[in-house]
Amino acid sequence: MNFRRKSCPNARALYNQNMSVLAVAEDVLRKYEPVIGLEVHVQLGTKTKIFCGCPVEFGAAPNTNVCPVCLGLPGALPVLSGQAVELAIGAAVALHCRVNPFSRFARKNYFYPDLPKGYQISQYDQPLAEHGYLAIFVDGAKKRIGVTRVHMEDDAGKSIHDGFKDSDRYSYVDLNRSGTPLIEIVSEPDMRNSDDAYAYATAMKQVMQYIGVSECDMEKGQLRCDANVSVRPRGTEKFGTKAEIKNLNSFRFLKMAVDYEIRRQVELIESGGRVEQETRLYNVETGQTVGMRSKEHAHDYRYFPEPDLVPLQVSEHWLHQVKSALPELPQDRRDRFVNEFGLRDYDAEVLTLTRAVGDYFEEAVKASGDGRATANWVVGDLMGLLKAAGKDIADSPVSAANLGELVALINKNELTGKLAKEILPKMFETGDSPRAIMEREGLKQISDTGALEAIIESVLAANPKQVEQYKSGKTAVLGFLVGQVMKASRGQANPGAVNELLRKRLG
Amino acid sequence: MSNVPPVPTLTIGRIREGLRRKEFSAVDVATATLEFAERENPKTNAYLTFSSERALEAANRVDDQIANGEHLGELAGVPLGVKDVIVTKGLRTTCGSHILEHYIPPYDATAVIRLEEEGAIVIGKLNCDEFAMGSSNENSAFGPVRNPAALDRVPGGSSGGSAAAVAQGTCVVSLGSDTGGSIRQPASFCGVVGVTPTYGRVSRYGLAAFASSLDHIGPFGRNVEDAATVLKVMAGRDELDSTSAFATVDDYGPLMKQDIKGLKVGLPKEYFAGLSADTDAIIRAATKKLEDLGCQVNEISLPHTKYAVACYYIICTAEASSNLARYDGVRYTLRSDSDTLSEMYRNTRGAGFGAEVKRRIMLGTYVLSAGYYDAYYLKAQKVRSLIAQDFANAFERVDAIVAPVSPFPAFKIGEKIEDPMSMYLSDIYTITGDLSGVPCMSVPCGQSPDGLPVGLQVFARHFDESTMFRLAWNFEQAMKS
Ligand SMILES: [Zn+2]
Numbered sequence: 001m002n003f004r005r006k007s008c009p010n011a012r013a014l015y016n017q018n019m020s021v022l023a024v025a026e027d028v029l030r031k032y033e034p035v036i037g038l039e040v041h042v043q044l045g046t047k048t049k050i051f052c053g054c055p056v057e058f059g060a061a062p063n064t065n066v067c068p069v070c071l072g073l074p075g076a077l078p079v080l081s082g083q084a085v086e087l088a089i090g091a092a093v094a095l096h097c098r099v100n101p102f103s104r105f106a107r108k109n110y111f112y113p114d115l116p117k118g119y120q121i122s123q124y125d126q127p128l129a130e131h132g133y134l135a136i137f138v139d140g141a142k143k144r145i146g147v148t149r150v151h152m153e154d155d156a157g158k159s160i161h162d163g164f165k166d167s168d169r170y171s172y173v174d175l176n177r178s179g180t181p182l183i184e185i186v187s188e189p190d191m192r193n194s195d196d197a198y199a200y201a202t203a204m205k206q207v208m209q210y211i212g213v214s215e216c217d218m219e220k221g222q223l224r225c226d227a228n229v230s231v232r233p234r235g236t237e238k239f240g241t242k243a244e245i246k247n248l249n250s251f252r253f254l255k256m257a258v259d260y261e262i263r264r265q266v267e268l269i270e271s272g273g274r275v276e277q278e279t280r281l282y283n284v285e286t287g288q289t290v291g292m293r294s295k296e297h298a299h300d301y302r303y304f305p306e307p308d309l310v311p312l313q314v315s316e317h318w319l320h321q322v323k324s325a326l327p328e329l330p331q332d333r334r335d336r337f338v339n340e341f342g343l344r345d346y347d348a349e350v351l352t353l354t355r356a357v358g359d360y361f362e363e364a365v366k367a368s369g370d371g372r373a374t375a376n377w378v379v380g381d382l383m384g385l386l387k388a389a390g391k392d393i394a395d396s397p398v399s400a401a402n403l404g405e406l407v408a409l410i411n412k413n414e415l416t417g418k419l420a421k422e423i424l425p426k427m428f429e430t431g432d433s434p435r436a437i438m439e440r441e442g443l444k445q446i447s448d449t450g451a452l453e454a455i456i457e458s459v460l461a462a463n464p465k466q467v468e469q470y471k472s473g474k475t476a477v478l479g480f481l482v483g484q485v486m487k488a489s490r491g492q493a494n495p496g497a498v499n500e501l502l503r504k505r506l507g
Numbered sequence: 508m509s510n511v512p513p514v515p516t517l518t519i520g521r522i523r524e525g526l527r528r529k530e531f532s533a534v535d536v537a538t539a540t541l542e543f544a545e546r547e548n549p550k551t552n553a554y555l556t557f558s559s560e561r562a563l564e565a566a567n568r569v570d571d572q573i574a575n576g577e578h579l580g581e582l583a584g585v586p587l588g589v590k591d592v593i594v595t596k597g598l599r600t601t602c603g604s605h606i607l608e609h610y611i612p613p614y615d616a617t618a619v620i621r622l623e624e625e626g627a628i629v630i631g632k633l634n635c636d637e638f639a640m641g642s643s644n645e646n647s648a649f650g651p652v653r654n655p656a657a658l659d660r661v662p663g664g665s666s667g668g669s670a671a672a673v674a675q676g677t678c679v680v681s682l683g684s685d686t687g688g689s690i691r692q693p694a695s696f697c698g699v700v701g702v703t704p705t706y707g708r709v710s711r712y713g714l715a716a717f718a719s720s721l722d723h724i725g726p727f728g729r730n731v732e733d734a735a736t737v738l739k740v741m742a743g744r745d746e747l748d749s750t751s752a753f754a755t756v757d758d759y760g761p762l763m764k765q766d767i768k769g770l771k772v773g774l775p776k777e778y779f780a781g782l783s784a785d786t787d788a789i790i791r792a793a794t795k796k797l798e799d800l801g802c803q804v805n806e807i808s809l810p811h812t813k814y815a816v817a818c819y820y821i822i823c824t825a826e827a828s829s830n831l832a833r834y835d836g837v838r839y840t841l842r843s844d845s846d847t848l849s850e851m852y853r854n855t856r857g858a859g860f861g862a863e864v865k866r867r868i869m870l871g872t873y874v875l876s877a878g879y880y881d882a883y884y885l886k887a888q889k890v891r892s893l894i895a896q897d898f899a900n901a902f903e904r905v906d907a908i909v910a911p912v913s914p915f916p917a918f919k920i921g922e923k924i925e926d927p928m929s930m931y932l933s934d935i936y937t938i939t940g941d942l943s944g945v946p947c948m949s950v951p952c953g954q955s956p957d958g959l960p961v962g963l964q965v966f967a968r969h970f971d972e973s974t975m976f977r978l979a980w981n982f983e984q985a986m987k988s
Contacts, residue, residue: 068614072833074602074715075594075616077748109829109875111852118832173837302875304884307719307826309749 024263028270032231034262035239036191040204041182042214043155043222044087050154050181051078051121058220062160062174070179072116077308080105084152084181088128089314089322091183091213092150094329097132099319105152105306110299114157114173122184123151124303128312134187134207135331136199137349145200146188155180177221183213189228189239194258201225201251210330210355218249225254229261230275240265241275245289247282257282261289333358341371350379357393360400367404374407381421385428397431398424406434414445418491447494452485452501455493459484460505470506478502511535514543514586515676519733522584522679526573533569533584537562537628540586544630544677551653551675553668555591556599557631562586565628572626581740583626588678590669591632592639593724594713595619598629602715603637603647603665606840606859616713617748618682618724618741625740630678633668637861638831639684639717641665642692642933645924646863653920656698656960660917663693666727670697673727680737681727686717687819688912688937690725691949695912695962698951700734700979701727705970706944707752709738710745716830718823719750721941731950731980735759738972754970763976768801770978773905777812778936783915789953789961790911796985797909797978807905809897812939814890819938820931821874821887827864828871834859866927895943898966902945907978908966911936912949916959936964946972950979952986 049056052069068076092099106124132147157175164172185204191197205216205223216223225248230240245261248254260282265275280289328336330352337348337358351361361378368374382403386396406424409415415423415434426437438444446452459481460467469477478499485498510531512521517536525531541559548554569583594600594612601607615623623629636646644652644667652667654660655675662671666683670693673681683690685703694701702725709724716722724741728734742756774794779787794804836842836855843854860868874883901908913933923930940947946969949962963982967975 068612071838073594073612073614073839074600074607074610074833075612075711075713076614077712077750079747079749107829109832111832111835113835113837113848116833116838118835119829300877302829302872302877302880304825304829304875304880307750308716 024267024270029263029266031234032262032266032269033234034193034258035189035230035232035242036193036197036258037189037228037242038187038191038197038200039226039228040185040187040201041224042091042185042204042208042216044084044091044181044183045212045214046081046083046087046181048081048083049179050081050084050152051179054179056180057176060176062172062176065176066178070116071175072118072178078121078154078306080309080312081181085312085314086322087181087213088150088152088183089319090211090326091185091208092129092132093319093323093326094207094211094213095129095132095134095147095150095185097129097147097150099129099314100126101314101316102126103128103151103312103314105309105312106303107306108153109302112156112159113171114159114175114178116157116175116178120153120156121306121309122153126311127151128183128314134200134203136196136203138195138199140345143190143196145190145196148186148188150183150185153182153184154178155182189230194255194262197227197258198251198255201254205251206330206353211326221249224249225251227254227258227261229258229265231262231265231269241277243275243277243289244279245282246279246292253282253284256287257289260287264289327355330355330358337361337371337375341365341375343371343375347375347379350383351375354393360393360396363400364404364407367401368407368411370407370411373411374404377403377407377424381424385425389428397429398427399431402427402433409434413447413494413496416445416486416491416493416495418486419443419445422491444492445494446489446492447497449497449501452489452493452497453505455485455488456498456501456505459488467506478506511539513676514540517586517676517679518730519582519585519679519728519736523579526569526579526584529573533566533573533626533628534563536584537566537586537630540628540630540678544672547675547677550658551655551662551671552650553634553652553662553672553675553677554588554631555601555603555634555649555668558595558598558629561598562628562630565623565626569626569628580624580626581736582622585627585680586630586678587622587627587737588630588633588669588672588681589619590635590639590666590681590683592635592684592715592717593619593682594715595629595632598632600632600715601649602639603635603649604834604859604861604864605648606834606855608648608841610839614713616724617710617745619713621741622682622737627680627740633666633672633681635668635683636665636689637864638715638827639665639686639689639722640827640863640867642688642930643918643920643923644668644693645920646861648861651920654697654917656696656958657917659919660959661696661920663696663913663917665689665693666701667693669727670694670699670701673697673699673729679729680733682737683725683727684714684717685723685725685941686721686823687934687941690723690727691912691937691940691947691962691964692934694727694949695951695964696917696960698954698960698962699727699729700731700948700950700983701725701962702734702738702948702972703940703946704738704742704972705752705754705946706941707750708742708754708756708946708970708972710741710748710751712745712747716826718826719830720826721819721823723941731763731976731983732760734948735763735972735976735980752970757973759973759976762973763980765977766801767797767978767981770802770907770974771905772797772802772804772978773807773901773908774804775809775812775901775908775910776806777809778910781914781935782911785955786911786913786915786961789955790909790963793952793963793982794909797982800981800985802978804909805905807901807908809894809901809939811890811893811897812935815894815939815942816932816935818887818890818894819934819942820870821883822891822942824867824871825875825884826871828868828875831860831864831868863927891942894939898939898943898945902968906967906974909978910964910966912962912964913937916955916961940964940966945969946975948975948979950983952982
């Protein structure tokens with residue numbers, strides 16, 4: 001039998017409808033305030049499933065990573081994975097949540113072919129953690145988005161509707177994913193536009209990756225996102241009726257879907273209609289959200305405490321252990337970079353986007369002793385080179401120690417900035433240290449007075465006109481002469497020394 | 508083989524002795540039991556499946572151990588029947604239901620593994636009420652089981668096959684499951700010993716769930732010692748069942764044989780209302796016997812007993828409605844193919860489940876529904892705590908509690924099947940044990956005037972099976988004389 005969900009009505013009609021929705025005037029839109037909350041599912045990066053020992057592995061042959069527990073066979077019982085709990089606690093702590101010392105699993109009952117037990121084991125009235133927040137930056141302003149709760153649950157399997165010769169009549173089920181550990185992170189309705197939602201989802205992904213809870217690979221379904229969207233007349237308190245939008249498998253689609261949904265609701269209300277509380281699916285093709293099931297058909301999940309699991313107790317000691325094993329959170333690290341190294345906000349932000357880049361930077365600073373200069377080199381030149389080569393910072397041919405050394409050489413006047421800029425690509429190419437390249441290529445700052453004076457003499461001889469100008473009081477021409485000396489020295493001359501010598505010579 | 512004593516007279520002790528003296532081999536015992544069981548089974552319909560191959564392999568292993576002078580397990584060569592709600596690898600496990608008629612599990616229940624490791628010989632799978640839901644074994648998709656003591660009567664349920672097989676002698680010991688009395692009531696009806704251990708004492712891994720917070724695996728035997736031995740072997744923490752207890756398991760054998768002089772025994776007054784006159788007389792005689800043995804028997808009160816039936820049928824149906832959702836036609840069950848998914852679910856479950864199972868799924872779905880949860884499920888959980896508290900209070904004053912198992916002895920097949928309410932009410936004395944989680948058992952204590960067995964129910968404190976067995980063993984010895 002085929003159990004694919006009802007297909008969408010014809011695309012042309014939808015397209016037309018879409019256009020009319022997009023026609024909502026901006027001033028009308030501005031009369032309403034959108035209210036957005038997100039539910040983010042993050043797959044915990046455990047080796048095994050949450051309630052059995054099966055490996056969590058993407059792309060294995062269908063129904064090979066399964067056992068009686070995740071197949072829902074008669075008599076099989078769940079056993080909670082300690083590693084999954086630790087990662088979930090880590091996530092909760094990173095989101096500044098209060099981790100409940102006592103939480104409980106509950107069954108969420110519904111029928112679906114890829115849900116082998118006929119219920120999902122989730123948490124309901126006593127979740128793992130509550131009352132947290134995530135800071136986001138939108139247009140340079142910091143905003144705190146409340147995190148209502150973080151709870152653990154198991155994932156369902158996967159239904160496959162296409163690709164088999166009898167796919168017109170049958171659907172297939174792959175239960176490899178069944179029992180994959182997830183956390184669901186429910187936000188407060190604190191977001192007010194799609195930029196907020198985008199920033200929240202992005203920040204969430206960053207934090208989860210940062211603390212090693214999940215790789216958050218959206219293409220593998222490791223991070224999934226549902227949005228609750230409602231609108232209310234600006235200035236009013238009462239929430240409007242919300243629609244839940246599912247199937248948002250990229251942050252770009254999240255933003256587009258939220259924008260679409262806001263317009264749809266505003267248009268509906270403006271034309272005298274009423275927003276229904278319902279689940280809507282985002283259609284990537286049409287860019288629209290389409291009603292899936294209305295309240296009348298809403299699921300009654302018949303939650304009740306899971307009798308096969310004992311309550312989850314998180315002792316102070318355990319909580320402390322997990323906390324102390326957590327790396328510094330990106331936002332804390334960003335603040336520290338600003339305070340400790342005097343970085344600009346933008347550089348601090350870029351240098352904490354991933355844990356790897358932050359670690360690289362800190363290691364480079366150890367060698368350079370100069371945070372600001374090092375930040376400039378990492379954010380500017382190095383990242384440019386990495387981007388051009390399609391490489392990640394973790395695979396950078398320039399080691400953090402070598403980059404730090406390069407900066408130190410400049411600060412010690414052994415290299416000019418210009419020369420350093422020539423050396424870095426060579427370091428990138430060969431992986432050699434800056435000193436090795438300097439020695440090999442004879443690239444060294446010339447501070448020796450005798451050598452510099454010889455170059456200066458030849459430059460003065462070649463530019464008699466400028467020398468005249470200088471002597472007649474146009475001292476601004478000195479810059480030109482310094483530049484000529486630098487050029488003649490292939491950038492190796494110490495600019496400070498050149499300046500001084502030139503002044504003395506032209507005296 | 509001719510050296511094997513009559514199969515129905517075998518006990519664990521007799522088999523151990525025979526093997527030690529080389530009177531007979533384990534294969535002799537297994538073969539004789541299988542022959543006897545296959546011949547006698549049509550009378551009772553206790554077995555749904557025989558496992559000759561598995562039994563003979565296991566018996567051969569025991570004989571090899573004997574030949575090699577190796578250490579023998581505590582259950583070496585002991586024929587064991589297993590209720591068909593307990594999964595057995597490669598051996599059909601139907602749960603008494605059409606929906607699992609052809610289901611062959613790929614793994615063994617922990618209890619079965621532990622018993623086989625100690626040398627037990629699995630003879631076959633035993634009939635029961637569908638998914639263990641029933642008190643008469645009439646709800647099996649494979650026909651009712653008849654009571655060996657009176658073939659026109661029910662053996663009780665839901666572990667009717669497990670009790671009948673032990674009573675009939677087609678196995679020495681068996682496994683049953685108890686959610687609301689499904690071990691003790693059939694034990695009482697068939698005149699054998701049936702034990703519901705403390706909740707968490709025996710791993711439920713591999714027991715097809717009916718109501719997870721109430722389900723127990725427990726043993727049947729023809730005497731207290733055999734049942735206790737089986738329990739001892741399979742009891743104890745199992746990493747695969749999060750609700751299994753870490754509590755240490757006593758060596759019941761020597762402990763149960765201490766006397767019971769001075770043991771404080773409570774007689775709950777609420778358990779004597781609505782009792783048939785015959786049963787009442789038999790239970791009173793039994794308590795007199797306990798006094799003769801030196802027990803101090805006193806009336807006690809378990810005041811919330813009257814709410815137990817209502818409380819039980821809310822909790823057990825709620826959990827059942829969820830536990831049975833997995834039988835959906837998608838994977839290993841029967842499937843009624845249909846054009847749409849919801850039709851497939853309806854047809855599969857409509858055709859696969861019997862009337863009682865459907866009734867309980869509907870009740871359970873109802874009590875968990877939005878708007879009803881607080882009034883039913885949540886309230887029932889509170890009542891459950893009160894019932895557990897009743898026992899805790901009582902056990903501050905007494906060491907054990909004795910009571911009837913059932914208001915009446917085995918009834919006629921068909922007599923109550925049309926009246927589910929009266930069937931539910933007949934569980935009244937047994938469900939409190941499951942709701943409170945204390946260990947309890949039925950030990951034969953006499954016969955009604957028309958020769959029907961009656962059991963005495965014994966309760967003890969959580970994890971104090973030793974005291975329960977001690978009382979039951981002393982009583983059993985006294986009944987013999
Ligand atoms: Zn598994």
